[in-house]
Amino acid sequence: MNILDLLDGVVWKPVSTLNLIAREKPVGWALSIFALSTLLGLVSTDYSVFEPLQISPTLFIIIQIVVSIAGLFVFAGLLHLVAPLFKGHKDYWGLFSALGFANFPGFLSPVAAVLGNTAGMAGAILGGVISVAAGIWMLVLYLIALRENCRISTGASILTYLVALIVVVLAVMVIFFLLVLKMR
Numbered sequence: 321m322n323i324l325d326l327l328d329g330v331v332w333k334p335v336s337t338l339n340l341i342a343r344e345k346p347v348g349w350a351l352s353i354f355a356l357s358t359l360l361g362l363v364s365t366d367y368s369v370f371e372p373l374q375i376s377p378t379l380f381i382i383i384q385i386v387v388s389i390a391g392l393f394v395f396a397g398l399l400h401l402v403a404p405l406f407k408g409h410k411d412y413w414g415l416f417s418a419l420g421f422a423n424f425p426g427f428l429s430p431v432a433a434v435l436g437n438t439a440g441m442a443g444a445i446l447g448g449v450i451s452v453a454a455g456i457w458m459l460v461l462y463l464i465a466l467r468e469n470c471r472i473s474t475g476a477s478i479l480t481y482l483v484a485l486i487v488v489v490l491a492v493m494v495i496f497f498l499l500v501l502k503m504r
Contacts, residue, residue: 337421342465344417345413353423357424357427358385361426362384392419395419396416400412402487405483411469422464428451432446434447466480466481
């Protein structure tokens with residue numbers, strides 16, 4: 321399948337398409353989709369907060385994309401490590417590719433930002449609804465990608481995702497706590 325067929329499939333036939341992506345492992349396309357989705361998500365960022373730090377918006381965007389891609393590598397790895405707890409099959413690159421494509425609804429971010437910034441109160445509400453809907457859609461696609469790649473049930477994919485998310489939250493809390501201790 322070509323990239324347009326895959327993107328169309330993510331929208332209209334997500335289960336079979338994410339299953340195919342997990343088997344075929346188009347890592348380059350997954351990275352491209354994820355990076356472009358992240359870039360489009362940065363459209364609504366208020367860069368004025370970085371003026372006191374003297375960070376250019378371009379540098380911030382580059383840093384954000386690199387950090388987001390690194391986060392995808394790490395989170396896919398964490399899901400890859402947690403999935404066997406729920407009898408999941410292990411295939412890191414298949415999972416990574418499927419998760420990259422699961423970010424495709426992030427392409428709606430600029431639409432939500434434009435509506436929120438230009439169409440008054442109704443546009444702000446509609447933009448917010450679009451943002452929330454796209455976020456929920458991406459979460460559902462993440463769970464489908466995890467289920468299809470690891471060959472586990474929907475419940476097991478939800479538990480795998482929750483365990484990985486708890487590990488990430490705990491790790492961030494520990495790092496924050498250690499930084500606070502070091503600053504004293």
